[in-house]
Amino acid sequence: MKIIKHNPSKILMKTARGVDVAPLTINRITENIYLTVAGNETITKGDSTFDRYTPTSYYVNTDLDIDNVTNKQYVITSDTPDIATIDQNGEITRLQPGVARFKIVMSGVTRYEYVDLTDIMEGEILDTFISVIPGTLAEQLAFEVDSRINDTMTMNENGTLFSTQDHTTPQYVRNTQFWASDVDLTSISPWNSLEDNKRGGIAVTPRHVLCTIHYPLNVGTVVRFITNDNQVVERTIVSVKDHPDYPHPMILEPDLRICTLDSDLPPEITPVKMTPSNLDSYITATNGIYTRPAVIGLNQFEEGTVRDAPYFGSFREPIDLTRANLYKDAVMWESGNPVCYILDNELILICLLTYGDGGSGTSVRLYISDINQMIIDADALAGISTGYTVTEADFSAFPTVI
Numbered sequence: 001m002k003i004i005k006h007n008p009s010k011i012l013m014k015t016a017r018g019v020d021v022a023p024l025t026i027n028r029i030t031e032n033i034y035l036t037v038a039g040n041e042t043i044t045k046g047d048s049t050f051d052r053y054t055p056t057s058y059y060v061n062t063d064l065d066i067d068n069v070t071n072k073q074y075v076i077t078s079d080t081p082d083i084a085t086i087d088q089n090g091e092i093t094r095l096q097p098g099v100a101r102f103k104i105v106m107s108g109v110t111r112y113e114y115v116d117l118t119d120i121m122e123g124e125i126l127d128t129f130i131s132v133i134p135g136t137l138a139e140q141l142a143f144e145v146d147s148r149i150n151d152t153m154t155m156n157e158n159g160t161l162f163s164t165q166d167h168t169t170p171q172y173v174r175n176t177q178f179w180a181s182d183v184d185l186t187s188i189s190p191w192n193s194l195e196d197n198k199r200g201g202i203a204v205t206p207r208h209v210l211c212t213i214h215y216p217l218n219v220g221t222v223v224r225f226i227t228n229d230n231q232v233v234e235r236t237i238v239s240v241k242d243h244p245d246y247p248h249p250m251i252l253e254p255d256l257r258i259c260t261l262d263s264d265l266p267p268e269i270t271p272v273k274m275t276p277s278n279l280d281s282y283i284t285a286t287n288g289i290y291t292r293p294a295v296i297g298l299n300q301f302e303e304g305t306v307r308d309a310p311y312f313g314s315f316r317e318p319i320d321l322t323r324a325n326l327y328k329d330a331v332m333w334e335s336g337n338p339v340c341y342i343l344d345n346e347l348i349l350i351c352l353l354t355y356g357d358g359g360s361g362t363s364v365r366l367y368i369s370d371i372n373q374m375i376i377d378a379d380a381l382a383g384i385s386t387g388y389t390v391t392e393a394d395f396s397a398f399p400t401v402i
Contacts, residue, residue, distance in 0.1 A: 031060070037056055132290075145294030209223055239259070
């Protein structure tokens with residue numbers, strides 16, 4: 001029995017009986033084929049521009065130099081012809097990145113050679129945010145808040161909706177120094193008979209209030225609204241309908257309850273518009289951490305706090321110091337309070353608070369048709385049919401984004 005000595009430069013092929021048939025020496029001849037050279041370029045992603053750094057990339061082109069010392073005939077073929085081909089001289093042609101396998105057959109014996117032809121990068125692609133694209137919705141939503149605030153403003157002077165707020169009398173006087181005093185805020189309810197200033201809710205039609213399920217308003221609860229000229233309007237809830245899918249096994253969603261009122265609200269109370277179901281056609285959620293559209297978030301004290309909105313329905317403390325002057329964490333008892341975009345002096349509802357800190361909740365844009373069905377169901381429970389549906393904001397004046 002012959003002992004085979006291991007030689008890295010020599011491959012000894014054997015028959016099934018263990019008889020040596022031909023020693024083959026296979027040398028790998030390699031060359032780096034460069035695909036890209038490191039450099040920078042300006043790119044557009046959705047509603048923003050970025051500086052993209054692309055590192056040098058290449059693949060290792062490899063040919064198989066086969067030294068057949070016995071001059072016996074052999075055949076070499078590619079087992080992965082979609083990745084690479086090979087000729088009988090061992091010259092490899094890459095067709096696409098991947099690991100290629102080549103079969104060498106000589107005297108009825110088969111051997112496989114694997115060659116890695118994948119792309120290699122000398123580092124990572126890095127995108128650095130430059131700016132939001134002018135004219136986009138993201139730019140406008142940031143402007144709507146940033147143009148109304150300055151670094152001299154404080155929460156005490158400029159953060160409260162009312163300069164006088166007496167729930168007992170009751171008496172309310174809107175604060176003319178409030179940073180968003182020119183915005184129609186009449187859809188917001190500052191008080192209810194169940195728990196005074198706690199348990200938030202907002203008018204979404206002239207006859208319906210939206211609140212949360214986990215901290216709800218109930219049948220028989222009186223809810224209060226304030227007109228722009230400080231007149232008090234009260235209505236009583238006569239029926240409620242919860243979202244049928246609440247709660248999700250992992251999170252408190254969809255945390256939405258519709259309440260039907262005993263009569264329509266007057267024209268002086270303007271129902272809030274909803275972020276539309278096609279919101280992601282106009283704003284790039286993955287860019288939000290850079291573009292930071294600003295929002296107004298209400299709390300139990302009827303303070304209008306400023307938040308960054310990097311995602312749909314989830315918010316953060318502002319990075320900008322001017323915005324941060326008007327920021328407060330969402331705390332206990334504030335569930336159901338609305339967080340809204342501002343556009344054209346109107347509120348556009350993103351969500352009602354379910355969670356604290358920066359705040360987050362069920363994104364209403366995902367449930368527009370469900371909310372409209374809940375209105376029908378709540379009306380039926382009250383023995384009426386109002387025919388009302390929520391109104392989605394129209395963003396068609398802004399360019400769509402990919």
